[in-house]
Amino acid sequence: MTDGGRGTLAEETVASVVRPEIRALSAYAVARLDADDNASAWVKLDAMENPYPLPDAVKARLSAALARVAINRYPDASGEGARRALRRALEIPEEAGLLLGNGSDELIQIVVSALAKPGAVVLAPEPSFVMYRMDALYASTRFVGVPLNPDFSLDRDAMLAAIERESPALIFLAYPNNPTGNLFADADIGAIIEASPGLVVVDEAYYAFADASFLSRVPELPNLLVLRTLSKVGMAGIRLGYAVAAPAWIAELNKVRQPVRVYPTQTNFVLVRVNDANRVFDGLKARRILIKNLHGWHPLLTNCLRMTVGTPAENDLLLSALAELEPSSGSASGSTRGPTQ
Numbered sequence: 001m002t003d004g005g006r007g008t009l010a011e012e013t014v015a016s017v018v019r020p021e022i023r024a025l026s027a028y029a030v031a032r033l034d035a036d037d038n039a040s041a042w043v044k045l046d047a048m049e050n051p052y053p054l055p056d057a058v059k060a061r062l063s064a065a066l067a068r069v070a071i072n073r074y075p076d077a078s079g080e081g082a083r084r085a086l087r088r089a090l091e092i093p094e095e096a097g098l099l100l101g102n103g104s105d106e107l108i109q110i111v112v113s114a115l116a117k118p119g120a121v122v123l124a125p126e127p128s129f130v131m132y133r134m135d136a137l138y139a140s141t142r143f144v145g146v147p148l149n150p151d152f153s154l155d156r157d158a159m160l161a162a163i164e165r166e167s168p169a170l171i172f173l174a175y176p177n178n179p180t181g182n183l184f185a186d187a188d189i190g191a192i193i194e195a196s197p198g199l200v201v202v203d204e205a206y207y208a209f210a211d212a213s214f215l216s217r218v219p220e221l222p223n224l225l226v227l228r229t230l231s232k233v234g235m236a237g238i239r240l241g242y243a244v245a246a247p248a249w250i251a252e253l254n255k256v257r258q259p260v261r262v263y264p265t266q267t268n269f270v271l272v273r274v275n276d277a278n279r280v281f282d283g284l285k286a287r288r289i290l291i292k293n294l295h296g297w298h299p300l301l302t303n304c305l306r307m308t309v310g311t312p313a314e315n316d317l318l319l320s321a322l323a324e325l326e327p328s329s330g331s332a333s334g335s336t337r338g339p340t341q
Contacts, residue, residue: 048231048232079100083100086098091215092244095219096218096244096247097246098243099254102239102241103239104228104229107242107243107253111201111225111227112139112170113135113256115170115199120141121141122168122169123145123162123172125146125147125148125154129179129203129205146158152180156191156192163192163195163196164195168198170200170201171192171198171200171201172201172203173192173200174203175203175204175212196223198223199223199224200223202227204226205227206232208233213226215228222246225244225245226243227241228241228243229241260273260275261273269307269308270309272304272306272307273303273305276303277294277295277303280305281305283325284322287321289321291307291308294306
């Protein structure tokens with residue numbers, strides 16, 4: 001069979017087995033500089049990063065802290081030390097539950113996955129952060145977008161009507177909104193929380209720039225979850241997000257958060273179990289990285305991938321690609337997927 005024939009068969013197979021809504025998608029575009037590009041020659045203003053490096057005193061404290069880390073051991077999956085520090089620094093109420101994630105992106109995915117039962121609806125105003133819609137689609141959950149007013153303010157009446165009509169399990173409200181940058185009126189947010197039969201996520205990724213927050217109201221609003229990230233305050237590289245809600249919500253969401261498991265090896269390869277082996281394999285191949293997909297070989301190898309140990313440069317490329325494709329791989333590789341809020 002010619003290569004062209006194989007390509008045609010592959011396209012036919014893809015068309016028959018991949019969900020049509022996935023095939024219709026375009027990948028989330030994240031601009032990257034080529035290896036030959038001089039990064040210092042670019043003015044990088046596309047990812048809402050803090051343009052200033054951390055102060056030397058903070059760098060010194062980070063270096064000292066890193067030197068004390070048992071880097072040869074797996075980290076505490078609960079992140080208890082980080083959670084204590086966040087509670088102290090940000091005055092997170094003790095009676096509220098707190099969940100950490102690899103940036104707010106992973107937490108959005110966790111919330112959608114936990115609530116994606118048959119017939120569930122995810123609702124959000126639009127335009128807003130694209131991953132609300134995308135994660136709903138990945139979870140085979142119906143997404144309903146409610147247009148903002150022409151001045152980008154929240155259309156309160158339309159939102160309340162959609163809540164009445166759709167009875168959504170989950171509502172996302174970016175506060176301030178991305179990409180429009182404006183802050184919705186608190187009274188409108190409050191009315192939506194009160195009217196919602198399910199969970200309302202107030203996504204405060206840009207809270208540091210806005211003189212407004214719903215964090216202190218978590219104890220009084222049982223269906224409110226406040227979502228935040230440290231990415232916009234100069235620490236995008238550590239990919240730390242956190243969710244604050246009633247302990248009952250956090251207990252259920254924590255069940256969905258999965259680490260990427262790497263099995264011990266005495267060879268020149270490692271066996272890794274991920275959330276979706278086919279998606280990760282295809283994503284790596286699209287980045288010109290070839291590994292072995294063992295999913296489907298045997299029930300014990302469900303969602304397993306086999307990766308040969310390459311050169312340090314090749315390993316870095318692999319880990320970087322995995323961090324984009326598999327949100328939970330941040331536990332193993334130190335980073336996470338590409339989309340940035």
